[in-house]
Amino acid sequence: xxxxxxxxxxxxxxxxxxxxxxxxxxxxxxxxxxxxxxxxxxxxxxxxxxxxxxxxxxxxxxxxxxxxxxxxxxxxxxxxxxxxxxxxxxxxxxxxxxxxxxxxxxxxxxx
Amino acid sequence: xxxxxxxxxxxxxxxxxxxxxxxxxxxxxxxxxxxxxxxxxxxxxxxxxxxxxxxxxxxxxxxxxxxxxxxxxxxxxxxxxxxxxxxxxxxxxxxxxxxxxxxxxxxxxxxxxxxxxxxx
Numbered sequence: 343x344x345x346x347x348x349x350x351x352x353x354x355x356x357x358x359x360x361x362x363x364x365x366x367x368x369x370x371x372x373x374x375x376x377x378x379x380x381x382x383x384x385x386x387x388x389x390x391x392x393x394x395x396x397x398x399x400x401x402x403x404x405x406x407x408x409x410x411x412x413x414x415x416x417x418x419x420x421x422x423x424x425x426x427x428x429x430x431x432x433x434x435x436x437x438x439x440x441x442x443x444x445x446x447x448x449x450x451x452x453x
Numbered sequence: 454x455x456x457x458x459x460x461x462x463x464x465x466x467x468x469x470x471x472x473x474x475x476x477x478x479x480x481x482x483x484x485x486x487x488x489x490x491x492x493x494x495x496x497x498x499x500x501x502x503x504x505x506x507x508x509x510x511x512x513x514x515x516x517x518x519x520x521x522x523x524x525x526x527x528x529x530x531x532x533x534x535x536x537x538x539x540x541x542x543x544x545x546x547x548x549x550x551x552x553x554x555x556x557x558x559x560x561x562x563x564x565x566x567x568x569x570x571x572x573x
Contacts, residue, residue, distance in 0.1 A: 382566075384566050440498055440509060441562065443496055
């Protein structure tokens, strides 16, 4: 089946630092989605990307759909303590008819 | 309103019990999903309903039985579960689900808060 490689697995940063994480795959995806999950909650959709090369921002978050359609990255600028959580990428492929999730990046922000 | 609600929030059941998980959305979405999530792992797809019909069953054991009574409701009936079935069960919905269409906002999935299930 399709697999997504999400990195890094975890990050420990100081408040105010910028963060970058990415997902890569050997398969092509039609849509990339980025979610954040906090303890005891379901994933919350942060950004959705639909076209190769697309760059989209949501506040301090910026994500891009790779030009090859096989990768995506998420940047968080000027991190704050409430950014703590697990960030998942998910790629949707029309042929598969479902989303594939990355293994997640656990973000810890030290005040 | 982008809310998906799930009940109960927590559930403890014995291996011989029968219980049900419930999910509801009022966004007019026609695709609904059940996921299972273990600690620090990504959600694993179990079932997909499209227009109240089961579209995908990811080879889930028959002790899990999904039901979609109408376009707003999704149930997961549990019977004779095993301790390894303990997990967070997530419901999600999206505007549509139709293999063959190009990607787009239709596939943005909105998740509920989940039901934390413990099987003793």
